[in-house]
Amino acid sequence: MAKVLMKGNEAIGAAAIAAGCKYFFGYPITPQSELPEYMSRELPKVGGVFLQAESEVAAINMVYGAAGAGARVMTSSSSPGMSLKQEGISYIAGAELPCLLVNIMRGGPGLGSIQPSQTDYFQATRGGGNGDYRMVVFAPSDVQELVDLIIEGFDIADQYRNPVMVVGDGMIGQMMEPVEFKTPIKRELPEKDWATVGTGGNRKPNIINSLYIAPEDLEAHNIKLQAKYQKIKENEARVESYKIEDADVVIAAYGTTARIAKTAIAKLEKEGYKVGLIRPITLWPYPYDEFKKINPNCKGVLTVEMNNGQMVDDVKIAVEGKFPVSFYGRTGGMVPTPDAIIEHVKKISGGER
Template sequence: MSKVLMKGNEAIGAAAIKAGCKYFFGYPITPQNELPEYMSRELPKVDGVFLQAESEIAAINMVYGAAGAGARVMTSSSSPGIALKQEGISYTAGAELPCVIVNIVRGGPGLGGIQPAQSDYYQATRGGGNGDYRHIVYAPASIQEAVDLVMEAFDVADYYRNPVIVLGDGMIGQMMEPVEFKEPVKRELPPKDWATVGTKGERKPNVINSLYIDPKALEDHVIKLEQKYAKMKENEVRYEEYNLEDAEVVIVAYGTTSRIAKNAIAKCTEEGIKVGLIRPITLWPFPDAAFDKITDKTKAILTVEMSTGQMIDDVKIAINGRKPVYFYGRTGGMVPTPNAILEEIKKIVGGDK
């Protein structure tokens, strides 16, 4: 299969349609605008529906409705737009509705700026909605990986009856790379016999709801959800390990920052410093097991992010005090450089920190 050069946002839209997405509800915000624009043009060609809602809040509730009817549905936005969707995301998780939510992250807080950032890590992995709920969070590092993960995300959402978030920094949405639309590995999915598709007089009506007046009934529901999240932790953790065996320092980075980190590692190699990388692909569930592969040769961990340091908490939990953890980051739309990361590593191995 030949590759095609595409902008990230458009490639994500194409991947969603190939995965069987038939409905998209959203509202424009930079830097993800090309995605809904693409869907508005291409979905009608496959008998799908694109609708620009009057707000992000309306869009996520339309997603709730389409998902409740058993449709494959997606929404996308950027940082403050996702913040507005958080109540609806909590509702979809509580009602066990599968959907895919794409966040092309921009700088914040507030309206912030339109440049790339990774400062929605807390929002994605901890959730801004209410209650005990979780969702898988994918963090692609390339346009090809974004395509692959979006296609997989629809099956994963259907398999667990749960929203899935694809978290891409602004560069993932805006840069162009050659991509190939491969057939994803298909899962054996359960039937959507819970969907509100009409009874045809053959059964009792299905009810889609996240409201439980009886506290014991709600506790039972939340425990059931927690058991589902435990299965996600067991089966859905994804990560990349790179040059860990002899590493003096191990960088932890995700998304396009991990690609910058690999360039920094090449510079370290030229200077005789052995550096490895752990790249979480799922930010939740976080790949704790990857840190068990760090050897006694490693002196320290360096977390690198386009934020003021949000993933560092999960890194510290995963390493559990076995190694010191340092942080280097840029924020507000500023991007770390390989040379800056190199200098941080030199300080660590030189004992200056």
């Protein structure tokens, strides 16, 4: 199939429709508004339904209803809008409903700005709602990967009966790049015999719920959920790494920030520095094992993000105290530069060559 030049937000919508998504419920917020605009135009053409809800809270509960009926459904928002959805996301995870969530992040806290950011790492990976729940969280670094992960994300959600979130900063939503719509790896997906689609008088009705009054019942449900999350950890962690086995310094970065880090690494290599990269593609499950492959004589790991240092905690867990971990980041919609990353790498490695 020929490649098509698309803006990131519109590519998300095209990928979702290609994956069989028939329902979108959302509310406009910059910098992801092109996505609901695209879905409002294109979903009806394939027999789907777009509905602009009266609020983000309403939208996520509409997702709950459609997912409970077994439909492929998604919603999207940007940082403060995603904050409003957190209660519903917790309900969806508790009820074990598959759906796709997209967060095109902007600067915070509060209303913040409309500029690109990565300030929702904690919210996405630690759970912004109540309870011990988890979501698969993808962090693509270009529009092609964004498309691929959207398409596969629907299958992963169905396989595990669990919400899947795709996070990107405002840049990936707004940039235009050529994309190809590929057929995802075939997964054996279970029948949705749990869905509320009517009984025809042939069985007991299905009940979709996340409420367990008896503590024994709720504990049993939580144990079941944790077993599922363990399977996701074993099967779905994704990572890209570059020359970490002999690196003097390793950079850890995700999303479009990792692209900036690659530019810095290319410049550093020309000056004789040995610099590696670990790019988590899944922020959860986090690819901790990849850090075990780092050169044992590495002088340090530099975490680079568009926030005040949220992935740093996971990097420190991953390195197990073997290497010093430092951080460089920009906030408020400011973007790290290759030159600033280079400066930090040189400090860690001991100065000029």
